[in-house]
Amino acid sequence: MKIGIDIDDTVMSFFPVFTQFCNKKLGKSLSPLDFASDFFKPLGKEKTILFLERYIQEEHSPSQLVFEDFKEIFPQLNKKEFSFITSRVNANEKQREETLKFFKDTFESFKSEIYYTSDKGVKKYEFCVENKFDLMVEDNLGVARDCVNNGIKVILLDKPWNQGVLPEGIYRVKDWNEAMEVIEKIENEN
Numbered sequence: 001m002k003i004g005i006d007i008d009d010t011v012m013s014f015f016p017v018f019t020q021f022c023n024k025k026l027g028k029s030l031s032p033l034d035f036a037s038d039f040f041k042p043l044g045k046e047k048t049i050l051f052l053e054r055y056i057q058e059e060h061s062p063s064q065l066v067f068e069d070f071k072e073i074f075p076q077l078n079k080k081e082f083s084f085i086t087s088r089v090n091a092n093e094k095q096r097e098e099t100l101k102f103f104k105d106t107f108e109s110f111k112s113e114i115y116y117t118s119d120k121g122v123k124k125y126e127f128c129v130e131n132k133f134d135l136m137v138e139d140n141l142g143v144a145r146d147c148v149n150n151g152i153k154v155i156l157l158d159k160p161w162n163q164g165v166l167p168e169g170i171y172r173v174k175d176w177n178e179a180m181e182v183i184e185k186i187e188n189e190n
């Protein structure tokens, strides 16, 4: 079974810390839900990208942002066939190298690929279909719906921004321990 895993807010915190960063710099009181529902809407595209760059330079510390439960289950996950699939915008070569280095340094025997769908100008579900992924682990409800509508099962990590009724084929989980249980259940069904 081929598993795709989103990075931001699935493996490491992003919306809450980025929101806090913007609020501090701009004296605003935005909520992570504002960015999660439409990333460029609260600040506009240009300003968002500018703040994203500043955030990465000044505040971004992946080792502090990665979820503890993901670290715990990683050895189990690493026995499976999985890749990271991110729609991160504006990730330059240096940032990508740092991201890869971070994963290699943090996780023993890390061997996964990291795919950036923005390079290919495709949506995440299109990338998954084209590359025959069976399952996606996500926090974004729109991506989850697109995937399931195209025959890809989804494990959705429960977040304030992805609430609502889920169609069949999307499994809401509270953490990575529960996600691993569902991954194994789906594997056994196939």
Ligand SMILES: [Mg+2]
Pocket: 006, 007, 008, 009, 010, 138, 139, 140
């Ligand atoms: Mg995400």
